[in-house]
Amino acid sequence: MINERCDDLYRAADAQDAPGFLATLQDLWERTEDSDPATADAVLVRLCGLFDRLPPGLGARLAVMGGAMVENGADPAPLIDPVVEGLCDALERSAEFARAWRAVTDRRLPEPGPEDQVVLGAARVLSGPFGLPGRLGLGRRLPFARALDLVVGWSIAEDWSAAATTVLQRSAAIRADLSRRPRLAAAVAATEDDRPDLWCLPRLLAVLDDEPLIVLHRPTGRAYAMTIGGIGDNFQLSTLLAHVLNGHVPLTIPHPSWVEAATDGPLEPEAGPIVARFDLRDGTGESIRTAGCPADIPLLDGSVWWSSTVRRSGVRGTSAAPIR
Incomplete structure (x- = not known):
């Protein structure tokens, strides 16, 4: 039935039947909303053959459907x-x-x-x-x-x-x-x-992946070599720094649900709103905006970030190794 619905999409596209195309696309979505990765993969391949046959507006709706198949586990390459x-x-x-x-x-x-x-x-x-x-x-x-x-x-x-x-x-x-x-x-x-x-x-x-940096913790005089990837903003970075530096520098440990929210867990942590554990500064000592992203931080012989103050109150992550 799914293949038949895809065939119907091609017929509607060739006939320039926009209402029929959208109705069929909706029906296909309802049939594949909870599809397994193999089914989603097969559907996406069929969908991607339609883009050249469609005007921009219908192509945009098709792209949303393609994105849904990727979320269901389809290989995004053809999209x-x-x-x-x-x-x-x-x-x-x-x-x-x-x-x-x-x-x-x-x-x-x-x-x-x-x-x-x-x-x-x-x-x-x-x-x-x-x-x-x-x-x-x-x-x-x-x-x-x-x-x-x-x-x-x-x-x-x-x-x-x-x-x-x-x-x-x-x-x-x-x-x-x-x-x-x-x-x-x-x-x-x-x-x-x-x-x-x-x-x-x-x-x-602007997300940085496999990006090396040095984190200096001035109160203890310790420095750590790190690699970050998949971090969207500096607030997320601050949370993950507190997580990986637990046991290395004195700090109030972030709640596990905060760490999950900063990686691949629920965006609404059970412990309530996340509280930043560090005041981050760049290599010149200037404050780093939590609303900004790591790519905005100026380079200094690579990437040098200063963690000047530990706060004691209130998509991947980071890996760290101390510098001797």
Whole structure:
């Protein structure tokens, strides 16, 4: 039955039957929501053959479905290139949409979303008689078809980003591959300020893996060589440092549920909100923001981080070895 549903998707795509395609995709999801990895793998391979047959909006919905199969254990390899292509296209159109919007109106950028009324309304602002004439510097407004194209990119970027986020979380090798793709890096940078809802994407692309660093604990005069990987922010780093340095430096041990939340456990720890155990400083002595990420910390002969103060009150991790 699953193969038959996949066949139906191909027929709907070839017939340009968008409602039929979406209905079939929903039915397929309901049949595979709890699928085993082997089934998810087979479904994903079939799905990835559809991207070239679909317009961007339907491709974005297909990408979300593909991401769900990856979460069920499918090999993400066949999804990577279609998702990167679709994401870059949507982000590039989003950046152009934001520029065109500001050129014709002082209104705030519209909230991205798939609602037809919102999409059509935004396209009319870029192409119609409303707004501030002459700002585009083109001598005319955008043709409606082009305006609609940009608005659609703005509205579907979130779906493409969701699929990319799923893929990026699978392995360090995938993160390393995608972070070295110049088109993706440029597209993410061009929309970062205007699309705070996509914050997870640049953060994942900036994740350091197999990164060596030196941690100095100034109160005890001890230093430790470490390797970190899969750490999303410095608050997570602080928690994991406290965990691996337990028994090496005096500190209040983080609750096990905090450590689980900082690795691969439930995000809501049973012990309540996590309390940072260290005040982290960089190699120059400047405070390290817990809201930042390890990639933001300046290098000093590699990566040197200072843990200046131990607080005694209130995706992988780290490994450590003392420096003699």
